[in-house]
Structure formats: C-alpha cells, structure tokens
Amino acid sequence: MDLSLENFDNFILSFPKCGRTWLRIALGCVTGCPHIIKKNQLVTNDIYRIPNFPRFCHDDSSQVSKPLEKDKSFYKDKKVVFLTRDPRDVLISYYYQKYYRENYIDTIPPLSEFIRSSYGISRIAEFYSIWMRNKHIPKDFMHVRYEVLHTSMLGILGKVVKFFNFSNIDKKDLCKAIKFSSFKNLHKLEKNRYFLGQPMSRERVEGAAYQSKKEMKIRSGVIGEGYRKISKDDLNYINKILELYDCNLYAR
DSSP: OOOOGGGOSEEEEEOTTSSHHHHHHHHHHHHHTTTTSOGGGTTSGGGGGSTTOOEEEOTTTTOTTSOOOOOOGGGTTSEEEEEEOOHHHHHHHHHHIIIIISOOTTTSOOHHHHHTSTTSHHHHHHHHHHHHHSTTSSSEEEEEEHHHHHHHHHHHHHHHHHHTTOOSOOHHHHHHHHHHTSHHHHHHHHHTTTTTTSTTSOOSSTTOOOSSGGGSSSOOOOSSHHHHHSOHHHHHHHHHHHHHTTOTTSOO
C-alpha cells in the first residue's frame, strides 16, 4: 500500500496532540467496520483500505528541524479538514508524549523550556496561522475544533462523513462509532492491549505495564488542562506569541 501523499485526494491535518487518533478511530469505525477492516486495525495503515478514506497526517508541523512550509499549493485540488486544539492543552499533551511515551526523560527540558522550544508555542501558533491564511487554497476546507468534538461529536462526525462524500451512513451508525471511540472505551482497549504491536501500544519496553495515564496514547482528553498546569508567566508568554503570529483562534 503506497501511502504517499500524492495518492490521496482527502486529508485530515493537524498539529500533534489535537485529537487526530480519536477522530481517525471514529471515522474509520463508521466507514469501514466490520466489512472492510476489523476494529483493532483502526490505528494501522489497513485503515486506508477504506475507499476514499482521508489521509491523516501532521503536514509538516512535526518536522521540527525544518521551517514550516508557507506554500500550501499542494492541496489546491484536495479536500482538507483542519483539526485544531487550544495550544495550551496541546503543549501539555505533547510534553507528556515526549517525556513519558517516547521516553525522552533525559533530554526533554522542564515544561517552561519546552513551551519555548522548537516543539512549543511558536511552532503551533505559526502552523495554525499559516493554514488559516491559506484555507482558500484547497478545493474544499473544513475547520474542526477539538473542543467542539467534545461537545458535539455526533454533529461534527456527521459533517465530516458528508464532507468526504461517504454514503449509506445513518445516525445509528454514527452513534455506534462514537460509543466505540469514547475515551472510556479507548482507555480500556489500550490497557487490555487491544492495539498491541500497533502505534497505539506502548512499545518502547516490551511487555511493560502502564504506570499512569501519562504514558498512554489516549490520556485524559480534557479541555482546559493547560490553564491548570502551566504557570501564569508561561501563559502570558503563550498569549504574546499567539498575538505575534496573529493567531486569534485561541487568543485570550
């Protein structure tokens, strides 16, 4: 299976830790299970056996050694769903990802420094800003906020299904997919190694048990965690960077 971006017409793009896995599982469940793939294949590349299934990727946002690409003409004939999340929550989730899941305990700096690093707020704000300035480039564009997924998953999942022209899907199908992809169920599945040997599972230590939710792919998913765990000084710094990049999606 060739997963080169050139082979896809549909995309769901996001910065890391913006709910991509959650939406992928829900959308894959409603469009491909059980007739095309099994549910434990939803986080593998088998999901792209589903006809017209969108390519989930981070665009160039996770390539921190390179500057962000401002030219989005590659997507001019594509359909794009752009998934965003409050940068403060992204920073907490991304920090835990690097520190606990990827086991960079000795190299990842304290949170305050991480916020100012190449992984941090400047890259998030610039990535959001670039895309919101270029949203007219794709053939069709839909902006989805992570926070709205939490409050209106049924409505948003239905809109995403229609956006990519999936057919013969009713409200009952959507509800089943939402139930399967709930954080409660995904926590249970991850703990029970339902996705063992796949990107969802903790692979850095074979057979290792999770010590806390911080080590899990599906963690808490709560809204507003950044405001509770980031210092006031760092929150002020984040606001200044959002203003600098004219990123008013999540400005405070």
